Amino acid sequence: MTTAVVDRAVQRPTATRAPLGRLLRSELRLVLRRPRTLVVLGLLALVPVVAGVGIAIAADSGALGAEGPNGGGMASLVEGNGLLLPVFSLVIAMTMLLPLVGAMLSADALAGEAANGTLRGLLVAPVGRARLLAVKAFGVAAVTLLAVLLMTVTGTVAGVVLLGGDGMLTISGTTLPFGAGLGRVLLFAALVTFQVWALAAVALAVSAMTEHPLVVVAVALGLVIVSGVLNAIPALDWLTPALITTSWGDLPDVISDPMPTGNLVEGVLRGGCYLVIGYSLALSRMLTRDG
């Protein structure tokens, strides 16, 4: 008995445990090799360019002056203010596209593998369940970050080229130098990424519980939509601070000057709670799942 334990302990590192770096790299390669991932990343990268071209054309024809119910707001500020374009695009994408991407990646990570029948192989493979989940979660998080960064880069480039402007005109009417403006853009991208991670974590928990990827996407988007509806009901105001989407609307605080940090910090805490809940549920399901 004792010998057996010792034997296993000795053998384990050499025979069965693959280096973590290699696992993560192979997972990333797996995700990025899926055609739909590439299509989605490409489309997301195009969003800021399309928005930039649209705003540039609208500005030329003077259409932005006549603000509609939602048309005014940030769009009119983006004109001649290129550094705001990535922020504007991310705000648009945060309403549906980015949550969809997070949900889709999470759906593919576990439920998709289960549907293909490949998850069974992974579960019986000599990789710990927690380790497997960590690798999957890393894949989702890394590609989400990649998607947001892609949008940020194309947005910044398209903004500076198409709309121009030196520095960043904040929503408060002050002008930040280019470096500080770029800092705000990166901060915004980081906060957006974190919020998508939080939703993706919840989606990953669902993904561990089903073998139908569509269910995962439906539940995650359902969560977003139901949160929005609950948010709109005045009688449920007490619930608002606990809803996952509550902090999404506060994200544009980043382009206020001086930047009010209260809501942003609270948003990170709220997202963190969902992140922990999501990963914990996913872990407990993975551990109890049959091989």
Place this chain on the structure above:
Amino acid sequence: MNRKRTALSAAAAGTTAGVVGLVLIAAPAGADTTPPALPETTAESLVASVLTTDVPALSGTVAVSSDLGLPIPGLPTGDEAARIYTDGEGKARVSLIEGDGEKTLVADGATTWLWSSADKSVVKYTGGARDKAGEEQRLTDPAAAAREFVTAMGDESTLSVDGTARVADRPVYQLVVTPKPSERTLLREVRISVDSETRVPLRLEVLANGSAAPALSLGFTEFTPGAQDASLFTFTPPAGAKVTDGNAEVGKHEPTEQQKQDLLNAIKPKVVGSGWDTVYVGTVPADLLESEVTTEDKGGREGGKTTGLDLVKQFGQPVSGAFGTGTVITTKVGTALVTDDGQVAVGAVPQQVLVDALGQK
């Protein structure tokens, strides 16, 4: 197997921690409900200290929430919040978030700038016209609002200190202004929360009869006294913004003395009663009642055209009495009565008081 159990309990603990975290975030700010221990004070000395204190340099967030029982155009309905910075010496900055835009008011002592991000416009006021722009600022200044109120209501009210509480995470005295029993008013009491340290009123709440929640609440949700960065109180209109001179605008719309006199003669304003049951009676010029106004629905789309009187009737209930027939609009904090021949009576009083006031010719 043992490792699995450890991991499972870690997962359970993680889930619990996340849920607890969400509950903590959702719990109302200042969940610490035990009233702070502060030295005793009398209502009189509290009022005196409020009236004499100078607003220090501070930064904070002011929130307005109202539940008046009727959406009245022009009043802030629902919740609004503004960020405020002041150096305590007349320079101030107020930021009001509106949808995905922001309105910023910067007063640098000589010039007041009003920036609106929605249409990238700047309005500039210099010198005396500053007060006009300051009206928006005054709306969001709990200190000034509370002071004006105490001055106006002093004689007809009972002042008392109702213990201590926490507002914006600071210990406050609760100054309660209650109407004397002889006052016939819809209001139950007005609560003013006075910061124990700076003696700045941090919150003003108006409570109406028959409801526990305040009908109107105006107060700081964050309050940090301390020196502010001087750059906050300067403003340079950004390139590409359209700048208009507010002084010229004000001058254009300023009515002449003759016009003012004509308007006063037409309205025949009269004040009936005093204190809490003050009723303002006047006559609306007939052409104003008959004039067509264009109504807007919630989405901002243009609705049908209607006359002013029809609009009033739409909101209110028909009523008749010694004065003839008219329409009464009732809210939690006040009542307005418009007769069909154009007389108007308004006050924070029940309907009967308005009818009596209209009877006093």
